[in-house]
Amino acid sequence: MPEDDDRLHGDRDRFAVGESGASGLWDWDIIAGLLRTDEGFADLYGIDRAAARAGVDPKLFFSRIHADDRARLKIAVAGILSGAEIFSKEFRIVRPDGTVRWMLGRGQGHQNADDEPIRFTGKLVDVTERRRAQERLRIAQTAGGVGTFEHIDGFATVAVSAQFCRVLGLHPTDVLPVTTINAAVCSGEGALIPAGYSADRVPPADFRIRRGSDGAERWIARRGEAAVDDEGIGHRFIGVIYDVTEAKEAQAQLREWNETLESRVEEAIRERSRAEDALRQAQKMEAVGQLTGGIAHDFNNLLTVIIGNVETVGRRLDSHDDPRVRRALDNAAKGAARAAALTQRLLAFSRRQPLDPKPVEVGRLLMGMSDLLTRAINESIAVHVPASGDLPHIEVDPHQLENAILNLAVNARDAMTEGGSLTIQASSDSSKREIVITVTDTGCGMSAETMEKVFDPFFTTKEVGKGTGLGLSMVHGFVMQSGGRIAIDSELGKGTTITMAFPSLSITPDVQDKDVAGFVDHNGSGETIMVVEDDEDVRAYSVGLLRELGYRVIEATDGEAALRLLERADQHIDLLLTDVVMPAMSGRELADRARLLQGELRILFISGYPREEIAKNGRIEAGIDLLGKPFGFVALSEKVRQVLDRPLSSDRTDR
Template identity: 40%
Template sequence: MKVLIVDDNEQNRYMLETLLRGEGHEVLSARDGVEALDLLKSSGAALIISDILMPRMDGFQLCRAVRNDARFKDVPFVIYTATYISDKDRDFALSLGADRFLVKPDEIELLGQTIKEVLAKKTSRVEPHPLGDEMEFFRQYNEILFRKLEKKVADLEAARQELQEQLLERNQREAERALLEEQLRQAQKMEAIGQLAGGVAHDFNNMLSAIVGYCTLAALNMKPDDPSRHYLEQILASADRASTLTQSLLAFSRKQAVNLERIDLNEAVSSFEKFLIRLLRENIELRLAIAEAELPVTADRGQIEQVLMNLIANARDAIREDGRIIIETSAAEIDDQFVRTHGFGQPDRYALLTVSDTGSGIPEDILSKIFDPFFTTKEEGKGTGLGLSMVFGIVKTHRGYIDVYSRKGMGTTFKIYLPIAQTPAKQAEKKVAEPPPLLGGTETILIAEDDDALRNVEVAALSRYGYTVIEAVDGVDAVARFTENRDRIRLVILDGIMPKMSGKEASEKIRALGPGTKVIFISGYADDTFSRAGISHKGETFLRKPISTSMLARKIRNMLDE
């Protein structure tokens, strides 16, 4: 049997051709209604299977043309469509004289059975469906086309919206990725500068220790009324200010020894108010808005105070005339939405410390640089550019986050998020006003220090206090000297970072040789190995450079007397 397939889709035609030829039918193919009519006229067909949506002449028009042609009006006509699939489409096709209406590809398995049924219908010479008049045809035809056009427009709009949502989602992902990449670059930059700052602080602390030590020794040899004593006092005062600078470097590099304890942020801020007021001019008002509920945090009180000092000093310098600074504490919660919006944080409960001012604000083009070390907009000699870098380093050391909001001419607000501690804060302990009297001794002490100037001043100072001092230039030398004099040495002083062998490694070997030996670690580069939490043995302690010879002597005497 000869079957005419009409479909503009080549893959659909191939599928039907293969299927029908497999059942022994002869197959003719056309790409639209015009081509199909030409084939009918030239070759004839016993069955027509036609799509609807085609160029030049669609399936509806082809069916109508076939039924209006006396030569072909009895040829069975099957509509096989994937586009026009509504009940109205089906009814209209059947009203034009189609014998069957099948939907692609759901009813492909019915095609063989349908062919048999329509051929049987032809044999029984069933009258074709009525076609209706010309105007009715065009009315229904246009209605179907209009409905299909509306559906296409709706589908295109839905596709457009979906594509727009996909583009927005992709742009959001790209923006988030760019933000993460920028945060990574910033973190890497800060880490590299932090390593440099920590190394500079270590070397600088060694030099300061030598300066302080020699000045102290010189002062001990002077009479109280010696006119040169004033000069030494000025040197020591300058060294003390330089020591503050190195602590700023260490805080920025996050290698400063941290004395963490449970404190109430409210109490820490309130008790520091009087000191902060001294930093301000008379035309600047300081206001505190302290939360009613306790805000326990695990923090180094001194470093929190340093954060406040630096932020208040910056706010003061930003206020040209009259102004106001507000310090506020409150509880805050960071959730997933906050993290997505701000680009930082871990979901948890936080104590929020907010410092805002009515100053000149920060220009938008430099806002991203304010935490960079040595970046400052102040006049030469009026700022080191380390203040906010130190704040950043301290906040990170406390596993916190810092954010800044500012507009030029409208002031600045810093928000610092510190994790809420799970246990209540302990009360601040009163400090001892007067140190105990300074006493020397006659014991033998081993000093290991790779910096010659610093080692010489420590040896000279401790010898003056009556101690017998054995010198070592590095960790390996210290172990060797201890091995030779283990029966005499009562206490060992070790620099933290030394060539060949670190102070920590040397102490382990020394303790293996003399288990009861007292050890003092001294370092200007206080990493976690030498923080107080890292002191693992009884009879060990840690001192941070620069340290005065009198303080060192007092610590030695206390440890020897324990």
């Protein structure tokens, strides 16, 4: 077979395919039905070299082809057997050991004088590594979002990768028209594939494109080089494109930040200054609040003694006594009442006043205040309280709400020295689930500087002696303590509107009006009351009043002394009347321990500053009875009788 070997080796140069992998030659004698190969082909296919050189059944060629590629290879070979001349295909073979390799086969058909096929020769090259490299490149391009392209100057098409098409939002393909690629670039951005490039390097460029798949605008970068084509056709432009939208947006944001850096620094300084001012204000308010609580405790004890003794002397005076003494006592009582009101305002401002919240229908409360408001305002001022209709209820202390509205009305009156109009109305803001109360006047208004300080304690624009400067600060403290918010809108010469807003209740509570009771006898019937008060003067005053009312009274100076008395088996107590703030043991602690000794024991607390013992977040706990200091004869007698007459089942509360 030397002639056949020479023929195979003679075909090696003719079928050179520029691949570096292992290769082999084949010669298929169509007439004889034998396939002869060289050693290289035999090794690639995994068959015996001697048998391959002598000739094997052509079916062996197809038996090694991967099942997924076999059909198209048979079609291609059938073309050669039908007279075609050129063969070029890539396909996979499965070697005897099970490994799969990629092959590139290039061959030629030969015919006799009658154009009948007689031979099929060619070269087989192992291109597995090239295919793997291509796959790695494809994966890298997809993962990195990099699309590749290759264009020869003057040609109307561009060879592209699948990722190139994805970046532009086009259907994946191997070739795209230049016009299609450049049409994706937004107007005025230039050409992605330029014409007439001849330099060794094409300058890098960024383009704004509109993706074909979704119409989204994106930024892409183009990088590449131009080189002389190997075949001398012209310049070849080889490059890549990738999405740089995020980088462009970051650059734009950085430019904007740099351009606005100065203004942002100034705003940050202003914000810090505002925060420092707010912190100083909060610290000042906290300090004043703590001071207020301590003062209120001691001051209310003093006022209790003063008011109580003034009342006692007043009750002892006969109608024929010196009227000057009566006037003196009346003036003393008025002064004490003003002092008590001032103390209450201090507690309200510091948000330490005990609140007794109840469901309140604001519209109805305002209508009930109409006469009071009219009497408190000058005749030169028209007072309007429009009907508000049915509004959701709010949960506030009704007496403190009335005080707040009255304070605002009086302030408005003082701002309208030459007359005007005052409107107080309530409305519902369903979007915020709030009930809004507005107090609007047509008075002199306020400057911006005044509005910044208007809620500060002791700040006032009135003349010396005309006010304490606690009215608005008291209103502010009450609203905030009740879980609401307050705002002020004013301008010099154009009046003022103050807005109070409170959370509305989601359900309508069952609120029934209580009939106004007539005269009730508040005297005692010999019941035993224990009075526990560390202030000697307040204790003496309270004990004296209770004995005057007909009660049997036992007194104790503190909680420990009271417990020792309660532990005596022969000592039955109907009511424990105890101060809240006492040294060593608070009134609340005393009440809890006393009920362990005598379960059927009623408790009445007295205090001018209850703190957190019985008022959580400023609200008196359910089931707690409190008589605020300073108190007089009537208040004490009514409250004691009320607690004693109440059934024990309604007096108890789990704590």
